[in-house]
Amino acid sequence: MDDLLLGRLLMSIISRNSPLPRYYQLKEIMREKIRGEEWKPGDLIPSERELSEQYGISRMTARQAITELVNEGLFYREQGRGTFVSRHRITQHLTQLTGFTQDMQARGQRASAHVLSARMWPADEKIAERLHIKSGDNVFRLHRLRIADGDPLALETSFIHFMGCERLLEEDLNAHSLYHLLDVKYGQPPLEADQELEAGLVGADEARLLKISVGSPVLYTRRTTYTERKQPIEYAASMYCGHKYTFYTHLQREHFVR
Ligand code: 16G
DSSP, X not given: OOHHHHHHHHTTSOOSSOSSOHHHXXXXXXXXXXXXXXXXXXXXXXXHHHHHHHHTOOHHHHHHHHHHHHHTTSEEEETTTEEEEOOOOEEEESSSOOOHHHHHHHTXXXXXXXXXXXXXXXXXXXXXXXXXSOTTOEEEEEEEEEEETTEEEEEEEEEEOSTTGGGGXXXXXXXXXXXXXXXXXXXXXXXXEEEEEEEEEOXXXXXXXXXXXXXXXXXXXXEEEEEGGGEEXXXXXXXXXGGGEEEEOOOOOSSOOO
């Protein structure tokens, strides 16, 4: 038997004599299956029961290995369907101001939205502060599930304010880009933004919409977007599926003195 074949075979057996814990060995075996493309992005992986039978380990050990790979982002769980190999992540650059549709188009994907609600809404104190308006002023509130090629990626709640923003009630925001409309139709081009990121775990309602398991990791973002003369036009609170995104930023050291 050649070394490569022997290596492959050894990589698919859990050794009882190894100092490495069994869950860890199973993790390495599954990692190898992804590396070797035996398991491809989007593939359903075997259940805990199947893995425990196949490798002669307890279901708890199989569960631990799967959970750790979910937490590392290599797998993701879908409620009631099972665990899948993660697809290639979407990289969002944190140095350029782009909208969802623009991001997806740049990747050759078709962006869409499922509008969950769109209405006028009195701003509370926090939103009023972000949009530089008075608490109780009416803003256009838009709650959307964002989808790329049929895959739900994020939930976004936008609060938009400019003179005449109620005209947005008539727009078809399932099909059209908000940023494009703001720029081209309403003369409010999104030019710059302040954005915060925070880690969290998804709750039951959002998990159902995003088709992920309750408690999966998500990334919360809060973005205030400005038009000319730093006039705020949108405050958006969004939730991105943790296993589908990488946020990238280039850093440069200022005033480097040796
Ligand atoms: C981005 C923005 C969101 C904005 C949307 C417009 C973040 C982190 N992102 O997803 O604020 O409403 O783009 O997308 O909040 P659209 O032009 O496709 O409607």
